[in-house]
Amino acid sequence: MKPSEIILSKEQELLIEKLGNLNEKTGLQPAAARILALLLVTDSMELTFEQIHETLKISKSAASNAIHLLLTTNKLDYVTKLGDRRRYFHCKLIFWQDHFKQSLDQLRGYASILEEVLQHRTAETVVYNNQLKEIIDFIQFLDIELQLVYDKWQKSRV
Amino acid sequence: MKPSEIILSKEQELLIEKLGNLNEKTGLQPAAARILALLLVTDSMELTFEQIHETLKISKSAASNAIHLLLTTNKLDYVTKLGDRRRYFHCKLIFWQDHFKQSLDQLRGYASILEEVLQHRTAETVVYNNQLKEIIDFIQFLDIELQLVYDKWQKSRV
DNA sequence: TTTTTAGTTCTGTATGAACCGAACTGTAAA
DNA sequence: TTTACAGTTCGGTTCATACAGAACTAAAAA
Numbered sequence: 001m002k003p004s005e006i007i008l009s010k011e012q013e014l015l016i017e018k019l020g021n022l023n024e025k026t027g028l029q030p031a032a033a034r035i036l037a038l039l040l041v042t043d044s045m046e047l048t049f050e051q052i053h054e055t056l057k058i059s060k061s062a063a064s065n066a067i068h069l070l071l072t073t074n075k076l077d078y079v080t081k082l083g084d085r086r087r088y089f090h091c092k093l094i095f096w097q098d099h100f101k102q103s104l105d106q107l108r109g110y111a112s113i114l115e116e117v118l119q120h121r122t123a124e125t126v127v128y129n130n131q132l133k134e135i136i137d138f139i140q141f142l143d144i145e146l147q148l149v150y151d152k153w154q155k156s157r158v
Numbered sequence: 159m160k161p162s163e164i165i166l167s168k169e170q171e172l173l174i175e176k177l178g179n180l181n182e183k184t185g186l187q188p189a190a191a192r193i194l195a196l197l198l199v200t201d202s203m204e205l206t207f208e209q210i211h212e213t214l215k216i217s218k219s220a221a222s223n224a225i226h227l228l229l230t231t232n233k234l235d236y237v238t239k240l241g242d243r244r245r246y247f248h249c250k251l252i253f254w255q256d257h258f259k260q261s262l263d264q265l266r267g268y269a270s271i272l273e274e275v276l277q278h279r280t281a282e283t284v285v286y287n288n289q290l291k292e293i294i295d296f297i298q299f300l301d302i303e304l305q306l307v308y309d310k311w312q313k314s315r316v
Numbered sequence: 317t318t319t320t321t322a323g324t325t326c327t328g329t330a331t332g333a334a335c336c337g338a339a340c341t342g343t344a345a346a
Numbered sequence: 347t348t349t350a351c352a353g354t355t356c357g358g359t360t361c362a363t364a365c366a367g368a369a370c371t372a373a374a375a376a
Contacts (some may be wrong), residue, residue, distance in 0.1 A: 011278055019271055025264070040290070043280040045369055049353065059336045085343070086350060093289045095298070103261075106183070113177055119322070120169055122201040131251045132198070136313060138254070145307040153299055187364065207323065217366045222324055243322060243373075
């Protein structure tokens with residue numbers, strides 16, 4: 001009966017809520033969203049399973065499922081220590097770059113379907129087709145430019 | 159008993175499904191996602207309420223609610239014709255630019271909360287804090303660059 | 317005035333997401 | 347061999363979403 005709950009300041013709790021809500025809006029399930037937020041906010045960067053489930057007051061099953069999800073989607077990682085079976089979880093900060101790349105892929109997917117749509121449209125709706133073409137052009141322009149922006153960032157960090 | 163259902167080719171049906179699924183992934187509800195897709199794909203750019211609900215085989219209530227949603231989120235528009243009470247709906251192609259702007263806003267929101275997190279973090283986790291700082295810098299860099307990219311596009315269209 | 321048209325609103329219902337608590341499993345310590 | 351630990355899996359509940367169908371409404375036509 002030793003509680004492993006982490007003590008959070010009022011500000012930290014608030015930040016976890018706010019960050020959690022933002023994470024949810026990216027399509028993450030509530031429990032997972034808060035786990036990521038907790039790991040970003042807490043002073044000890046590594047937390048155990050028990051600390052997570054006690055601090056966030058979620059059941060072991062909810063914690064287990066959410067952690068599994070975060071591990072398989074590459075947002076979470078852990079280390080282990082000799083003579084200690086527990087895993088020490090920490091947020092993979094790199095997941096931001098993955099997120100960026102995924103957005104690019106989604107954008108590309110959209111453009112290619114819109115291209116298909118344009119090819120199948122009647123030639124009679126000239127104005128409309130031109131508008132559609134312009135949107136496709138914009139997405140493709142964006143795709144190229146974003147890649148350049150990303151390269152520029154990488155270079156500035158050498 | 160005059161059916162107002164639009165006849166779609168097999169390819170058009172397929173495109174509506176694919177585009178609809180993509181729309182759903184952006185957080186749109188299924189019926190609304192398919193209505194947008196239908197309006198992009200169909201040769202007649204303007205469809206009535208009845209044509210939409212018959213062609214997509216959704217109930218009047220589903221059509222009504224989805225159309226209301228799309229109108230209030232500025233993704234759909236309509237015109238009316240003298241001596242005809244029906245509304246003729248068409249997809250507002252501009253909604254792509256809004257979508258782009260919304261992404262920018264979301265990004266900005268994220269950066270500002272991460273800033274808050276960084277300010278509340280213990281100074282002891284130096285490496286971690288630096289990584290976090292780098293992510294914030296990246297987002298802010300992205301924000302600025304995206305604005306430039308957008309301006310560049312606007313200029314290229316004059 | 318009655319009927320038709322063009323929808324909207326209301327009342328369910330089915331489905332799935334997210335979660336809890338309890339039972340279970342595998343490993344290690346006693 | 348039993349007990350403790352560190353989680354995982356299972357069964358069930360709750361809640362929200364998305365829809366159908368029917369009743370309703372407001373305006374125009376007959």
